[in-house]
Amino acid sequence: MHADHNWITTPITPDLLRGALDLERTERGLLPHRLPAWARAQCADPQLAMAEAQPSGVRLVFRTRATAIELDTLPTKQVYVGAPPRPDGRYDLLIDGRPGGEASVTGGNTLTIDMTAGTAEKRPGPAGTLRFTALPDGVKDVEIWLPHNETTELVALRTDAPVEPAPPTGRKVWLHHGSSISHGSNAASPSTTWPALAARLGGVELINLGLGGSALLDPFTARTLRDTPADLISVKIGINLVNADLMRLRAFGPAVHGFLDTIREGHPRTPLLVVSPVLCPIHEDTPGPSVPDFGDPGDLSGLSAGKLRFRAAGDPAERAGGKLTLTVIRDELSRIVEQRRADDPNLCYLDGRELYGEADFAELPLPDKLHPDAAAHRRIGERFAALAFARGGPFAPDGPLAADGPLAAELRETGRPGTLS
Incomplete structure (x- = not known):
């Protein structure tokens, strides 16, 4: 965490998220799902489990005067045996509906997939932090689109000005x-x-x-x-x-x-x-x-x-x-x-x-x-x-x-x- 801001930590609550149909409380934070728990319980397919937990279309949305934003997340990154590393998942920032920046988070869990053997092994890893700074002053609606292809647990949201749900x-x-x-x-x-x-x-x-x-x-x-x-x-x-x-x-x-x-x-x-x-x-x-x-x-x-x-x-x-x-x-x-x-x-x-x-x-x-x-x-x-x-x-x-x-x-x-x- 940078020390040059007076950070305000805001709990990540459902009214700050759009595009998710369910939110699972984990040991580290909040995991968005795109299928409800009852639906997930009706299918044991690991492909479906991976797909619905990748937050395509899910975004944090709030109104703030903040000029700096930090978001701690715990991603799960896919590694394919025999293939070069995949790029880190991208987070897109939109300010009043217009592109305002992009960032990624390093670290996180890894899911190693062996397509020839048909196996997958998950290993735990640390959470990471993404930052958006030098944002325009004044009240604005902020959207942070989560990586569409990377399971993402939301751990903490910090800003240098108060946050409220966007109307x-x-x-x-x-x-x-x-x-x-x-x-x-x-x-x-x-x-x-x-x-x-x-x-x-x-x-x-x-x-x-x-x-x-x-x-x-x-x-x-x-x-x-x-x-x-x-x-x-x-x-x-x-x-x-x-x-x-x-x-x-x-x-x-x-x-x-x-x-x-x-x-x-x-x-x-x-x-x-x-x-x-x-x-x-x-x-x-x-x-x-x-x-x-x-x-x-x-x-x-x-x-x-x-x-x-x-x-x-x-x-x-x-x-x-x-x-x-x-x-x-x-x-x-x-x-x-x-x-x-x-x-x-x-x-x-x-x-x-x-x-x-x-x-x-x-x-x-x-x-x-x-x-x-x-x-x-x-x-x-x-x-x-x-x-x-x-x-x-x-x-x-x-x-x-x-x-x-x-x-x-x-x-x-x-x-x-x-x-x-």
């Missing part, structure tokens, strides 16, 4: 669920994942339930979405079901219906957008599972060079037996939404290739064959905001089917809307 913004709450791309894999920072960028462009408050490797139509996730207050909801469905080779077409359709039915139990008329997968060439017509492509030991594209890539381990011929591909999933999602819209006019469909398609892949290829890079995250966020939040979009104030909305006019004329349906 409600009055903005609508957007609740989003998706896979690792929605979680933020390969994004540059927590405030530049595509959902975070889209939320800022759309002027909404984000709750991000993007769960890396874990968008699997789990009933407890549907109930979590059902029970979470929200004004706008989107669900991005598909890629993880192929990654995990989890179900066949016979199970997929009813599972999607059940997932949407459950959400509608708590949000019967909330605008609900179903988004199919973005382009992923290895799985467009080839089923999963997705497996690490370690490459030849002498191949610089292998894990030894820190450039892990993935490949599709399925056989295209297996589609005849009901195995899922992204093409199959998009067709089925489009059919399901079209069928349900007869009784649910607030339901819409977005083909994920409108967010990232063939031309985008040619310009901004997926570095590991599965996940977009930072530039593609920005493009996806901008595209989503333009399609969903702009006038005529499903999340716009006029709504997709408002009497004077363009989608409504197109529906009246053709019976089918265009990009969004």
Whole structure:
């Protein structure tokens, strides 16, 4: 702790946090979760446990005159055997909604993952401190976005002026669920994942339930979405079901219906957008599972060079037996939404290739064959905001089917809307 400030320690309480659905009291501090405890108790999958405890979209939000801020945290850092060290998780500072700095925390626990053996070992480590100094004087709203890819226990918050919860913004709450791309894999920072960028462009408050490797139509996730207050909801469905080779077409359709039915139990008329997968060439017509492509030991594209890539381990011929591909999933999602819209006019469909398609892949290829890079995250966020939040979009104030909305006019004329349906 620096001694050149008269530090005030403020307890980290729920009213200073946004984007978390549960807060666990630990020996060291407070651990944000993105699934409630009852949901976590219904699944023993370590991948889900890791993903939901990584605070994508979770941020400390407060009002203060402080010009210096210190935050003690205890991160859990992932170390992959045979790969170079991953960069420390990034914390983004926003002041009155504008970028104001970035920082990282060293130390912390380590989770050593051996992908060849399928094992993980956790070792304890010390908490660390991040600092933001020389901030502008005067009353301001401060947001500290926690690392989207690093489990983070909040230990202590210190400032050189008093802190109070920021007043409600009055903005609508957007609740989003998706896979690792929605979680933020390969994004540059927590405030530049595509959902975070889209939320800022759309002027909404984000709750991000993007769960890396874990968008699997789990009933407890549907109930979590059902029970979470929200004004706008989107669900991005598909890629993880192929990654995990989890179900066949016979199970997929009813599972999607059940997932949407459950959400509608708590949000019967909330605008609900179903988004199919973005382009992923290895799985467009080839089923999963997705497996690490370690490459030849002498191949610089292998894990030894820190450039892990993935490949599709399925056989295209297996589609005849009901195995899922992204093409199959998009067709089925489009059919399901079209069928349900007869009784649910607030339901819409977005083909994920409108967010990232063939031309985008040619310009901004997926570095590991599965996940977009930072530039593609920005493009996806901008595209989503333009399609969903702009006038005529499903999340716009006029709504997709408002009497004077363009989608409504197109529906009246053709019976089918265009990009969004």
